[in-house]
Amino acid sequence: xxxxxxxxxxxxxxxxxxxxxxxxxxxxxxxxxxxxxxxxxxxxxxxxxxxxxxxxxxxxxxxxxxxxxxxxxxxxxxxxxxxxxxxxxxxxxxxxxxxxxxxxxxxxxxxxxxxxxxxxxxxxxxxxxxxxxxxxxxxxxxxxxxxxxxxxxxxxxxxxxxxxxxxxxxxxxxxxxxxxxxxxxxxxxxxxxxxxxxxxxxxxxxxxxxxxxxxxxxxxxxxxxxxxxxxxxxxxxxxxxxxxxxxxxxxxxxxxxxxxxxxxxxxxxxxxxxxxxxxxxxxxxxxxxxxxxxxxxxxxxxxxxxxxxxxxxxxxxxxxxxxxxxxxxxxxxxxxxxxxxxxxxxxxxxxxxxxxxxxxxxxxxxxxxxxxxxxxxxxxxxxxxxxxxxxxxxxxxxxxxxxxxxxxxxxxxxxxxxxxxxxxxxxxxxxxxxxxxxxxxxxxxxxxxxxxxxxxxxxxxxxxxxxxxxxxxxxxxxxxxxxxxxxxxxxxxxxxxxxxxxxxxxxxxxxxxxxxxxxxxxxxxxxxxxxxxxxxxxxxxxxxxxxxxxxxxxxxxxxxxxxxxxxxxxxxxxxxxxxxxxxxxxxxxxxxxxxxxxxxxxxxxxxxxxxxxxxxxxxxxxxxxxxxxxxxxxxxxxxxxxxxxxxxxxxxxxxxxxxxxxxxxxxxxxxxxxxxxxxxxxxxxxxxxxxxxxxxxxxxxxxxxxxxxxxxxxxxxxxxxxxxxxxxxxxxxxxxxxxxxxxxxxxxxxxxxxxxxxxxxxxxxxxxxxxxxxxxxxxxxxxxxxxxxxxxxxxxxxxxxxxxxxxxxxxxxxxxxxxxxxxxxxxxxxxxxxxxxxxxxxxxxxxxxxxxxxxxxxxxxxxxxxxxxxxxxxxxxxxxxxxxxxxxxxxxxxxxxxxxxxxxxxxxxxxxxxxxxxxxxxxxxxxxxxxxxxxxxxxxxxxxxxxxxxxxxxxxxxxxxxxxxxxxxxxxxxxxxxx
Ligand SMILES: [Zn+2]
Ligand SMILES: [Zn+2]
Ligand SMILES: [Zn+2]
Numbered sequence: 001x002x003x004x005x006x007x008x009x010x011x012x013x014x015x016x017x018x019x020x021x022x023x024x025x026x027x028x029x030x031x032x033x034x035x036x037x038x039x040x041x042x043x044x045x046x047x048x049x050x051x052x053x054x055x056x057x058x059x060x061x062x063x064x065x066x067x068x069x070x071x072x073x074x075x076x077x078x079x080x081x082x083x084x085x086x087x088x089x090x091x092x093x094x095x096x097x098x099x100x101x102x103x104x105x106x107x108x109x110x111x112x113x114x115x116x117x118x119x120x121x122x123x124x125x126x127x128x129x130x131x132x133x134x135x136x137x138x139x140x141x142x143x144x145x146x147x148x149x150x151x152x153x154x155x156x157x158x159x160x161x162x163x164x165x166x167x168x169x170x171x172x173x174x175x176x177x178x179x180x181x182x183x184x185x186x187x188x189x190x191x192x193x194x195x196x197x198x199x200x201x202x203x204x205x206x207x208x209x210x211x212x213x214x215x216x217x218x219x220x221x222x223x224x225x226x227x228x229x230x231x232x233x234x235x236x237x238x239x240x241x242x243x244x245x246x247x248x249x250x251x252x253x254x255x256x257x258x259x260x261x262x263x264x265x266x267x268x269x270x271x272x273x274x275x276x277x278x279x280x281x282x283x284x285x286x287x288x289x290x291x292x293x294x295x296x297x298x299x300x301x302x303x304x305x306x307x308x309x310x311x312x313x314x315x316x317x318x319x320x321x322x323x324x325x326x327x328x329x330x331x332x333x334x335x336x337x338x339x340x341x342x343x344x345x346x347x348x349x350x351x352x353x354x355x356x357x358x359x360x361x362x363x364x365x366x367x368x369x370x371x372x373x374x375x376x377x378x379x380x381x382x383x384x385x386x387x388x389x390x391x392x393x394x395x396x397x398x399x400x401x402x403x404x405x406x407x408x409x410x411x412x413x414x415x416x417x418x419x420x421x422x423x424x425x426x427x428x429x430x431x432x433x434x435x436x437x438x439x440x441x442x443x444x445x446x447x448x449x450x451x452x453x454x455x456x457x458x459x460x461x462x463x464x465x466x467x468x469x470x471x472x473x474x475x476x477x478x479x480x481x482x483x484x485x486x487x488x489x490x491x492x493x494x495x496x497x498x499x500x501x502x503x504x505x506x507x508x509x510x511x512x513x514x515x516x517x518x519x520x521x522x523x524x525x526x527x528x529x530x531x532x533x534x535x536x537x538x539x540x541x542x543x544x545x546x547x548x549x550x551x552x553x554x555x556x557x558x559x560x561x562x563x564x565x566x567x568x569x570x571x572x573x574x575x576x577x578x579x580x581x582x583x584x585x586x587x588x589x590x591x592x593x594x595x596x597x598x599x600x601x602x603x604x605x606x607x608x609x610x611x612x613x614x615x616x617x618x619x620x621x622x623x624x625x626x627x628x629x630x631x632x633x634x635x636x637x638x639x640x641x642x643x644x645x646x647x648x649x650x651x652x653x654x655x656x657x658x659x660x661x662x663x664x665x666x667x668x669x670x671x672x673x674x675x676x677x678x679x680x681x682x683x684x685x686x687x688x689x690x691x692x693x694x695x696x697x698x699x700x701x702x703x704x705x706x707x708x709x710x711x712x713x714x715x716x717x718x719x720x721x722x723x724x725x726x727x728x729x730x731x732x733x734x735x736x737x738x739x740x741x742x743x744x745x746x747x748x749x750x751x752x753x754x755x756x757x758x759x760x761x762x763x764x765x766x767x768x769x770x771x772x773x774x775x776x777x778x779x780x781x782x783x784x785x786x787x788x789x790x791x792x793x794x795x796x797x798x799x800x801x802x803x804x805x806x807x808x809x810x811x812x813x814x815x816x817x818x819x820x821x822x823x824x825x826x827x828x829x830x831x832x833x834x835x836x837x838x839x840x841x842x843x844x845x846x847x848x849x850x851x852x853x854x855x856x857x858x859x860x861x862x863x864x865x866x867x868x869x870x871x872x873x874x875x876x877x878x879x880x881x882x883x884x885x886x887x888x889x890x891x892x893x894x895x896x897x898x899x900x901x902x903x904x905x906x907x908x909x910x911x912x913x914x915x916x917x918x919x920x921x922x923x924x925x926x927x928x929x930x931x932x933x934x935x936x937x938x939x940x941x942x943x944x945x946x947x948x949x950x951x952x953x954x955x956x957x958x959x960x961x962x963x964x965x966x967x968x969x970x971x972x973x974x975x976x977x978x979x
Contacts, residue, residue, distance in 0.1 A: 026678020279356025
């Protein structure tokens with residue numbers, strides 16, 4: 001044996017080598033990469049690369065510029081980033097202009113509280129000063145949110161986002177209001193709206209939240225004043241009462257009527273010398289509840305029989321009119337949905353617990369208002385801004401309505417008109433801001449009519465101003481109402497998930513007119529003037545656009561810094577009385593009007609965007625919110641929805657399905673995750689969960705996500721590590737010359753690439769993750785990589801079979817980087833950087849991998865069969881290992897006996913089998929009859945090769961390399977000869 005040239009065998013092994021570290025250190029590496037992108041001006045490089053490509057527009061719903069971001073805000077922006085980046089990589093030009101919602105109550109409240117701490121009141125400041133402080137607060141908040149969003153790896157026009165408080169945007173908001181006026185859809189009138197008695201302002205549907213609330217439930221009897229014989233002869237001369245049920249006793253002083261369903265059957269039953277009327281179906285239930293004993297029904301009749309008869313109020317000297325309405329319900333589900341308003345929510349529960357006779361206070365409920373109008377009742381609302389009864393309310397004047405409830409119940413008990421009362425738990429609307437229960441209250445407000453404008457409601461406002469003048473430009477017969485167009489558009493739009501269409505349609509069907517005025521300061525003022533002489537209101541599109549041009553130059557503050565005459569065209573004269581003195585409307589527009597305007601203000605005003613957008617993506621709370629207000633604005637502007645697809649995401653919840661709250665200690669704070677594990681982990685969590693449902697987040701979930709991340713990273717690292725020294729130009733092997741298993745891996749890659757494309761197209765990011773995760777862990781890690789390791793490590797570096805595997809590894813690494821690009825924005829870029837042939841500066845300038853339509857089914861099926869046999873062999877090897885018959889699998893020989901097609905398959909792949917099973921030898925035998933495959937494991941023949949650790953009977957044959965096997969001898973000769 002020769003020992004003259006001691007060869008270090010270890011050095012002849014091709015060990016993986018790459019700068020792509022095993023440990024990610026994302027918390028440290030992400031900021032470095034962000035800085036690099038910043039220097040590159042990556043976002044604008046992507047814009048330039050996309051020039052001329054078809055556009056794909058995701059329009060950003062503006063988050064509220066008030067607080068720091070939480071996991072839900074992060075998730076929302078990350079999902080949008082997935083869409084923008086995946087569409088970019090599909091070959092679209094997909095610019096992303098983020099926005100911020102800057103006006104409104106939450107900021108006002110925040111600033112008021114800050115002032116209070118300094119011992120100041122809002123009223124100590126001028127409106128301009130107060131607005132300046134609000135503006136500064138919004139600016140600070142949006143700066144900090146921008147920093148956080150950028151840190152999450154979200155690319156966009158961060159230096160130039162849209163702000164609803166910018167001069168241009170405020171002007172566009174005013175112009176949009178002019179457009180609504182022009183369409184004849186704006187009116188001012190007294191209608192019941194949600195009203196927060198703490199914040200003393202009207203609230204939009206989207207500004208209330210439903211929470212459990214305990215209300216007093218009362219059954220009250222109203223004496224019939226009309227002749228009972230008109231209902232049924234059996235009632236002649238009796239003392240008859242109509243029984244109502246309500247959970248808002250405080251609205252009883254405003255009761256002006258009782259509604260029954262015209263087609264339901266009602267019954268009169270005796271209780272002593274009194275007779276009670278309720279719906280037939282509810283006689284037993286009401287009687288039992290009120291402890292009236294076995295009811296004796298003496299008459300039955302349809303509800304229509306009661307129409308226009310009169311009761312007396314339960315205690316006031318006033319009539320209560322009996323009316324018929326289709327809105328009255330009996331039984332049915334009491335699933336108070338969030339879209340329902342107070343009266344509807346109440347009616348639903350009325351059905352379950354009620355009497356079929358609905359207490360009606362037109363000043364305190366939507367249905368009440370509608371039926372009250374129909375019967376000519378007054379829209380009576382004896383409750384002031386602070387929720388106190390006005391002086392005209394006998395016995396209870398000055399009391400706050402919720403405090404008055406108990407007193408009213410006691411009062412009715414003493415008067416003997418109360419049949420029963422109890423505490424009643426139900427879902428009740430609360431103010432989104434201060435979390436207090438809201439009331440429904442009629443006040444003079446500006447409305448956008450969902451149906452045609454009802455001139456009846458256009459009356460005089462609280463100061464006696466005549467509001468009918470400006471309505472002259474109302475279209476008499478609008479071709480289609482806002483509601484009808486909105487519903488038609490809803491049917492056309494694609495909703496993901498599909499239930500969105502029902503949710504939106506139902507919301508639109510039931511929603512009352514849109515109350516757009518707010519009694520607040522921080523927003524865009526409603527640009528309407530009142531004649532100082534005759535009080536005529538001027539809501540004129542020409543005038544509003546004139547004001548908007550001033551807003552454009554000076555911001556909406558101009559409403560406060562100028563007198564009315566300076567905001568009107570010169571010499572503007574009142575049509576009614578010829579006067580030229582004006583006062584300004586004090587109310588501002590609903591913030592949902594602001595944000596709803598965004599499609600027009602942003603998409604139509606930025607050259608890189610276009611109207612309409614392809615897609616909107618927001619949480620389920622936006623059906624009543626931004627999806628809705630955007631739809632209204634789109635229709636006013638262009639008779640069309642501003643979006644073609646609307647995607648809805650769920651809520652972020654903790655592991656037990658509870659909402660996350662800092663105070664509850666169950667909140668996952670993005671900032672903390674970023675500092676500990678990196679933004680990538682939050683992004684991967686977003687991709688790994690099905691966001692169409694609520695998304696659970698806990699330390700444990702995030703731990704699992706990190707495990708997933710490690711697996712994906714290790715997969716990429718294996719590919720990169722084995723590409724050391726591979727020059728694609730020089731070394732690539734043509735597909736037809738590849739080893740069959742390499743062709744199989746490419747076919748699998750093609751299959752998964754198609755899956756990933758489809759999942760990105762359908763916005764199903766969890767399916768992108770699932771496909772890639774299973775590709776990485778099963779197809780690659782457990783199969784392909786495991787099997788080709790021997791070839792990669794022990795063959796001569798330039799051996800064609802090794803180059804064949806490397807050619808595939810390059811394609812896998814390249815494709816993984818591209819497919820992960822929209823999700824793992826940092827890691828994919830890092831993979832990209834370490835590939836030998838990357839062309840673009842960043843993965844975010846590259847496209848998704850292309851796919852081939854070539855049919856590989858036969859190959860895939862054949863290899864699936866081989867893997868099935870392999871699984872059995874691996875199991876047998878494991879048993880042998882446990883029984884200590886072998887150590888590593890290379891110490892084993894596998895003897896396979898098979899027959900028929902299985903034998904044929906194994907024979908065809910005979911030379912690959914030892915690599916497939918990672919053993920030193922495989923023997924094939926014919927089992928004869930059709931009996932599947934039998935597996936025997938024995939020790940391998942020969943001795944262990946010092947270089948590759950396989951066993952061979954031929955170790956020692958070579959004099960030059962006496963300790964290695966025949967394969968290694970060949971490899972070493974190749975190495976020495978070739979390098
Ligand atoms: Zn409130
Ligand atoms: Zn006038
Ligand atoms: Zn060897």
